[in-house]
Amino acid sequence: MTEQSKKPPRRSRGEGGVYWNEKRQRWVATRVVAYDDRGKEVRKTGYGKSRSAAIDAVRRLVRAYENGVPPGAEKLTVRDAVDDWLRYGQGQVDESTVKTRAYLSAHVVDGLGDVLLRKLTTKHVEAFLAELAKTRSTRTVADVKAQFNSAIKRAVARDLIERNVVEFAVTPRGRAGRKSKSLTERQALDVLELTKGHWMYPYIVVSMLVGIRTEEMRALTWNHVDLDSNPPAIEVWRSVRTSGDTKTKKSRRTLAIPDVAVQALRRRRREQEADRARAGSDWAGTGHVFTASVGTPLDAANVRRAFRSALKLVPSVDAKEWTPPELRHSFVSLMSAGGAAVEQIAHVVGHSDTSTTERIYRHELRPVIHTGATFMNEFAGMEVVNPEWHMDPLFKMPGNGQVRQADDGG
CATH class of the missing domain: 1.10.150.130 (Tyrosine recombinase, N-terminal domain)
Structure with a gap:
């Protein structure tokens, strides 16, 4: 005897109606959940291949109704x-x-x-x-x-x-992403020298030698550039974000700019005046430093294409392998190679702490790190003159002032 031909057991209180639908070939469970303003029943109906499955289905619908889930939500994907x-x-x-x-x-x-x-x-x-x-x-x-x-x-x-x-859900580890990198000292000098003939040169110079973010560079306006002050300076107070604010509070800063960048910006001003004359009434007049030929601000794609176009003039770098933000990485790394403390670098680039500067932006430009070897050469070459030699007690034998050798345990 099939399940649907059996006499169904007595329903428990609140279970509602349960019956076999021959046309659908499914069990149907129904339950009244409320009454509308006219006193009409509001029913929920569940279906299943078995009686218990239909009851479970209607129970889920009733629970969803009681929790305020809107009608039709069960069909949403x-x-x-x-x-x-x-x-x-x-x-x-x-x-x-x-x-x-x-x-x-x-x-x-x-x-x-x-x-x-x-x-x-x-x-x-x-x-x-x-x-x-x-x-x-x-x-x-x-x-x-x-x-x-x-x-x-x-x-x-x-x-x-x-x-x-x-x-x-647990987030799995994906493939290793492309790591940002820095131009070497030689590459940086090549870029500064060989891109002079490209219209992107002033952008490259300011980005590499001042360390401004690309979103700050694109938002830079002439009223925030003072080339005649002592020293010449750029007020990094804006970005292309919707709010117009810089990324963090510490990113809002005023930076002195080197002579090469000053000359590049003076050149940029002359070139922009020439663009304005050619555009005539079509000139947008936004006040931005870096613009297209009709005065409209550059977007990220404009900058990326122009930057790679300029790098094609530099044989020592592969233009396809570099992005504009890596000029800022290069700035940090060049400052570090020049002996600047990480705290100084973080302050200049507008990082809220030094960890970002160290972990992400600073790349070692020297092929061999000599610091440890140099220090230890000096240490090993010192002569122990007397027992009172001011050395860390860890390396002294009690009473004789001799350097203690490491034991087998390291």
Whole structure:
């Protein structure tokens, strides 16, 4: 005797109606959850291949109703949640940030877009991230997860689902990303010398010799450049961010600029005046230092293309391998090679602490680090004259003033 032909057991209180639907070939469970203004029943209906499955289905619907989940939410997919967040959940952010988030979120839609929100599990998320990690860097994998997490968090806040399963997923390690690098001293001199004929030369000089961020360079205006003061200086008070503010409070700074940069900026002013004359009424007149031929500010793509075009004039570097932000890395590394303390460098480049300067920006330009060997040569060559020789007690034998040799244990 089939399950549907059996006489169903007596329903428990609050279970609602359960019956076999011959047309659908499914068990159907129904339950009244409320009454509308006219006294009409508001019912929830669940289906299943077995009686217990149908009851479980209607229980989930009732629970969702009681938790305030909107009607139709059970049909929403991951794609719907991501689209909703991209459209309404980002707040006031830069256009470039919107594009970046859309790019990262596209990975989520491609991988899990058709999965129903209410059926999304941590296992789904971790499998998706593991697959992504095969072809993307660790940073990209983490960024994709962050965008996914924001979308699902918004869905939870709107009562579309009960919990954020993305938050509990483990982020795998992806492929090693491209590390930023610095021009060597020789390469830096070649760039300064051989790009003089390129219109990008003033940008390169200021970026490399003053250490300003690319987002600060593009936002720099002439009213923040004083070439006639003593010393000549640039007020780094703005960036291309939506707010117009610099990245951090310490990034807002006024910097003295070297003579080569002063000459480059004077040249830039002359070239811009020539551009203005040629453009005539088409001139935009934004007041920016670095502009296109009609006075409009440069965007990141403009700068990147022009920078690589200029580097093609320098045989000692591969233009395709360098990006504009690495001029700032070069500035930090050249200052370090010149003997500047890391605290000084961090202050100049506007870092809130020295750890960022040391971990990310400062690259060792010397092929061999001599400091340790030089110190130890001097140490080993010293003569022990008397027992009172002022040396760390760790290296002295009690009472005889001789240097203690290391034991077998190191």
